[in-house]
Amino acid sequence: MLYESSPVAIAIFASFVLAVIGLSFWLGRKGQSAKGYYAAHGEIHWFINGIAFAGDYLSAASFLGICGMIAFHGFDGFLYSIGFLAGWIVALFVIAEPIKSLGKFTFADALDAKYNSRGIKLSVAISTLVVSIFYLIPQMVGAGDLIMPLLGLPHAVGVILVGVAVTLIVVTAGMVSTTWVQFIKGSLLVFFCGVLTSMILSRGLTVNTGSLEPQTRTVTPDGRVLVDGEPQTRNHDLRPVGTLAALPERYGDATTTGPLGPLEYLSILEDSRIVTWSGKKSTDSSGTHTVYTPTEKAGADLLKPGGYFKGLTTGKLADKLDFASLMLALFCGTASLPHILIRYYTVKDAAAARKSTVVGIAAIGAFYVLTLFLGLGAMTSGALDPTSTNMAAPLLAKSFSETLFALISAIAFTTVLGTVSGLIMAGSGAVAHDLVENVLGIPMNDDEKVRCGKIAAVGLGIVAMALGILFRNFNVSFLVGWAFNIAASANLPALVMLLFWPRTTKEGIIAAVTVGMLASLGWILLSADTFEKVYGLSRDASPVPFSQPGLVTIPLGFIVLIVVSLLTKAQPQGRPA
Amino acid sequence: MADNSVPGSEGPGRAARIGFGLFWIYVILYFGFIALVLFRPDILSSRPFGGVNLAIASGLGLIAAALLLSVVYMVACRMVESPGGNRR
Numbered sequence: 269m270l271y272e273s274s275p276v277a278i279a280i281f282a283s284f285v286l287a288v289i290g291l292s293f294w295l296g297r298k299g300q301s302a303k304g305y306y307a308a309h310g311e312i313h314w315f316i317n318g319i320a321f322a323g324d325y326l327s328a329a330s331f332l333g334i335c336g337m338i339a340f341h342g343f344d345g346f347l348y349s350i351g352f353l354a355g356w357i358v359a360l361f362v363i364a365e366p367i368k369s370l371g372k373f374t375f376a377d378a379l380d381a382k383y384n385s386r387g388i389k390l391s392v393a394i395s396t397l398v399v400s401i402f403y404l405i406p407q408m409v410g411a412g413d414l415i416m417p418l419l420g421l422p423h424a425v426g427v428i429l430v431g432v433a434v435t436l437i438v439v440t441a442g443m444v445s446t447t448w449v450q451f452i453k454g455s456l457l458v459f460f461c462g463v464l465t466s467m468i469l470s471r472g473l474t475v476n477t478g479s480l481e482p483q484t485r486t487v488t489p490d491g492r493v494l495v496d497g498e499p500q501t502r503n504h505d506l507r508p509v510g511t512l513a514a515l516p517e518r519y520g521d522a523t524t525t526g527p528l529g530p531l532e533y534l535s536i537l538e539d540s541r542i543v544t545w546s547g548k549k550s551t552d553s554s555g556t557h558t559v560y561t562p563t564e565k566a567g568a569d570l571l572k573p574g575g576y577f578k579g580l581t582t583g584k585l586a587d588k589l590d591f592a593s594l595m596l597a598l599f600c601g602t603a604s605l606p607h608i609l610i611r612y613y614t615v616k617d618a619a620a621a622r623k624s625t626v627v628g629i630a631a632i633g634a635f636y637v638l639t640l641f642l643g644l645g646a647m648t649s650g651a652l653d654p655t656s657t658n659m660a661a662p663l664l665a666k667s668f669s670e671t672l673f674a675l676i677s678a679i680a681f682t683t684v685l686g687t688v689s690g691l692i693m694a695g696s697g698a699v700a701h702d703l704v705e706n707v708l709g710i711p712m713n714d715d716e717k718v719r720c721g722k723i724a725a726v727g728l729g730i731v732a733m734a735l736g737i738l739f740r741n742f743n744v745s746f747l748v749g750w751a752f753n754i755a756a757s758a759n760l761p762a763l764v765m766l767l768f769w770p771r772t773t774k775e776g777i778i779a780a781v782t783v784g785m786l787a788s789l790g791w792i793l794l795s796a797d798t799f800e801k802v803y804g805l806s807r808d809a810s811p812v813p814f815s816q817p818g819l820v821t822i823p824l825g826f827i828v829l830i831v832v833s834l835l836t837k838a839q840p841q842g843r844p845a
Numbered sequence: 846m847a848d849n850s851v852p853g854s855e856g857p858g859r860a861a862r863i864g865f866g867l868f869w870i871y872v873i874l875y876f877g878f879i880a881l882v883l884f885r886p887d888i889l890s891s892r893p894f895g896g897v898n899l900a901i902a903s904g905l906g907l908i909a910a911a912l913l914l915s916v917v918y919m920v921a922c923r924m925v926e927s928p929g930g931n932r933r
Contacts, residue, residue: 343900347882350904353911354875360915361868365861535896572890572900573882580886588883595879622860622922626915633908640901 269506269653273420277674281419281681285433288449288685289440295448296441302717305442306373306697307613312444314620316451318627321611323450324690325352325602325628326457326635327403327748328410331683334636335664336657338643339510340544342570344577345643349636351595355602356632358760360625363603366767368612368621374697375609376706379762379781383774386707391781393702395758396606398785400695401735403607403751404688404728408736411684413658418677427736430681434688435729438696439722443614446689453686456679458631461638464676467668468645469533472525473540476511476650480543480562483507485655488555506560508663510652513541513564530641537644540567544647545654560654570647590814594749597818601752604759607687607694692728699724750792753818758785761825769833776833784825791817860922867914874910878903 303309312320330352337345371378376392408427415426437445483506486494493500500506515525516539525536542565547558574580579587602608612621646652646664653659662680666673700720704710712720739747761784762777792798795815796807881889881903889900 343904346901346904350875350878350907353908354871357868357871357875357911357914361864361871361918365864531896534901538892538898568890568898571898573886580882592879592883599875619922619926622919626912626919629915630912633912637905637908640904 269508269655270500270502271418271420272502274418274670274674274677276671277677278419280674280678284678284682285429285685288445288452289433289436291448292437292440292445295445300442300718302373302701302714302721304444305718305721306701307610308443308447310614310616312447312614314615314624315627316447317611317615317620317624319454319631320447320450320614321454321608321624321628322458322631322635323452323454323686324607324611325632325687326454326683327687328407328414328680328684330635330639331457331461332410332414332658332661332680333748334639335643335646335661336659337576338640339646339652339660339664340546340657341576342544342647343573344575344580346636346640347573347577347595348598349639351598352602353629353633353636354599356625356629358600359603359608360622360629362767363609363763364612364621364625365618367609367763368615368618371609371613373610373613373701374694375606375759376698376702378609379766379777380706382766383777385774385778386709387778388774388781389702389706391778391785392759392762393698393707395754395781395785396698396702397695398789399604399606399751399755399758400691400698400728401731402747402754403605404691404695404732405735405739406747407684407688407691408732409739410658411681411688412736412740414677414680414684418662423740424737427733430684430688431729431733431736434685434692434732435726437685437689438692438725438729442696442718442721443610443693446693447611447614449689450686453679453682454631457683458635458638460675460679461635461642464665464668464672465638465641465645467672468641468664469530470527471668472528473512473515473533473536473648474525475513475515475523476648477513478509478511478543478650479507482559482561483654484557484559485547486555486557489553494555506654508651509543509545509560509562509654510647511543511650512648513543515540533641534571534644537648538567538571541565542567542570542648544570545652547654558655586814589819590816593814593816593819596822597749597753597756597816600756600760600818600822604755604763605751606698606755606759607690610694610697611690688732692725692732695728696721696725699728749816750789753792753816753821754785754788756818757788757821757825758782760822761829765826765829765833769830771833772829773833773836775836776829779832780825780829783828784821787824788817788821791821859925860918863921863925864918867918871910871914874907878907 334345334348367378370381376389379392380388411430412423412426415421416423437449484496495506498504543562545560545562547560549558577591579591615621615624642661646660649664649667651663651667662677665676704720705712758781761780765772791812794812796810797815799805799810800807890898892898
């Protein structure tokens with residue numbers, strides 16, 4: 269669908285970006301120490317840090333991706349919400365306090381605290397960079413994708429705008445400004461999603477009888493876009509979709525419910541009938557055609573598992589293992605993401621780390637409950653773009669008012685800013701503190717450490733912009749899944765065994781991080797999903813049985829660590845368990 | 846189990862044990878839910894409470910349980926870390 273650029277959205281976004289950059293310059297006006305740059309002096313209040321956790325964690329994939337998946341496929345999108353939140357339990361109960369006690373600036377500090385090994389620092393710094401870059405790409409591509417329809421600017425401009433803004437934020441005041449940007453973004457996101465949800469509930473459910481004629485979008489070999497055989501224009505475009513076909517029988521002839529409570533909303537939707545649309549692609553000499561067709565479904569069928577993860581209903585073992593593997597990676601991945609872990613160094617002690625995680629869980633949990641209502645609200649809003657699941661949340665807002673649309677779009681951009689600044693910060697620490705200072709052994713005074721971190725941040729910002737432009741046509745949801753799988757496979761076994769198995773050796777840690785990272789990356793590159801959607805090959809050509817590697821590569825990391833630790837000499841500080 | 850405690854204090858060591866116990870409770874809840882999704886989706890389609898189905902109720906329940914357990918953990922840690930808690 270074609271979108272008109274919104275001057276209000278541009279104004280809101282521009283004022284937000286200028287305000288946070290101004291704030292960053294103000295926060296960075298004084299000279300900085302290394303502790304200030306990398307860890308905000310360890311003086312961030314636990315409540316601020318908790319909301320900043322939400323700002324760091326709730327990426328564009330969480331906001332736009334989950335809402336879109338629920339809007340088009342029903343309950344299965346909510347499974348992502350459940351998995352993303354469950355990961356915080358590992359972070360709080362297993363990782364938070366030890367990582368705070370062991371580390372200083374980076375995740376490598378914590379893993380290396382007992383060994384002082386260059387090998388550990390090198391392997392963990394590389395895994396931090398790999399995970400951060402895989403996480404960065406979808407954020408940058410997402411920024412470009414959003415800016416095109418909403419602000420009427422080219423994709424590359426969106427990527428560069430976000431890249432420059434984030435690099436400025438990180439370089440001016442490091443972790444201090446990053447924290448405040450994430451705090452502001454986290455608060456705005458949860459607050460406005462709450463506002464949007466209350467508007468959905470007060471609007472209730474309304475029967476909407478839109479046209480059910482199939483629609484065809486064609487991209488001709490010379491790049492022109494046709495809709496139902498005619499050139500696409502604002503007046504001749506795909507119709508918005510996603511409607512409620514019928515309310516429960518007890519409503520008789522009534523076509524609207526009026527305001528509803530949250531549980532009442534879900535319950536009535538379950539007894540209603542809903543029209544969802546799906547597209548089927550085909551290619552011939554006249555171009556690539558996607559035919560969008562409607563299907564009327566019972567609400568009860570959309571609100572049970574199996575709408576997106578087809579394997580849940582086919583009964584094939586490989587499909588079930590694929591789903592189990594994804595849910596395991598989501599559970600284990602959160603506590604292994606370097607940009608989340610470094611946030612533990614910004615508070616003063618273990619108790620503050622714990623309290624800030626609880627605040628983070630409350631904010632993130634509330635947000636994920638809201639995503640269910642946003643997704644279902646979009647599903648029946650009659651405003652969905654059949655070509656883009658990612659636009660579900662902004663278009664839902666548009667079904668209420670243009671101003672809300674502008675506001676939600678601007679918040680979607682700030683979502684990218686908050687997460688990208690955390691990732692650049694994590695990468696900057698890995699390059700400057702772990703690689704340059706500790707692995708290469710280049711001695712640096714405090715000022716030089718800060719300068720090196722800032723240079724690394726600028727470098728990473730440029731890399732992020734280049735990758736965002738290069739991967740423009742890449743399916744972004746893959747990359748977030750990749751990042752979680754790689755983080756969980758490379759980092760979690762080492763982190764957990766270091767804390768809970770006294771016979772862990774430095775060789776075991778290096779082997780687990782390296783094997784976990786390479787095995788998960790290799791598995792993903794050989795998976796059926798990648799064969800089909802990235803290489804354009806047949807799914808059957810893939811040599812691995814299912815696409816998500818976590819179920820195999822996370823246990824593999826543990827096994828490698830145990831075997832290598834047993835084969836190498838135990839460290840003398842080992843104590844009886 | 847590795848001792849992550851701060852020297853001279855029993856607090857964090859005991860806090861870690863409490864955290865571990867709560868962690869396993871959540872592991873059972875989470876993977877129990879995943880097992881139902883995988884093997885008995887029919888149970889999740891049922892509506893034992895009349896209103897929302899068990900899939901939505903248990904999803905919302907898992908989010909609520911995460912928050913509840915984390916608050917229990919925070920309160921328990923405060924108790925074991927208080928001077929009285931250390932002497933117990």
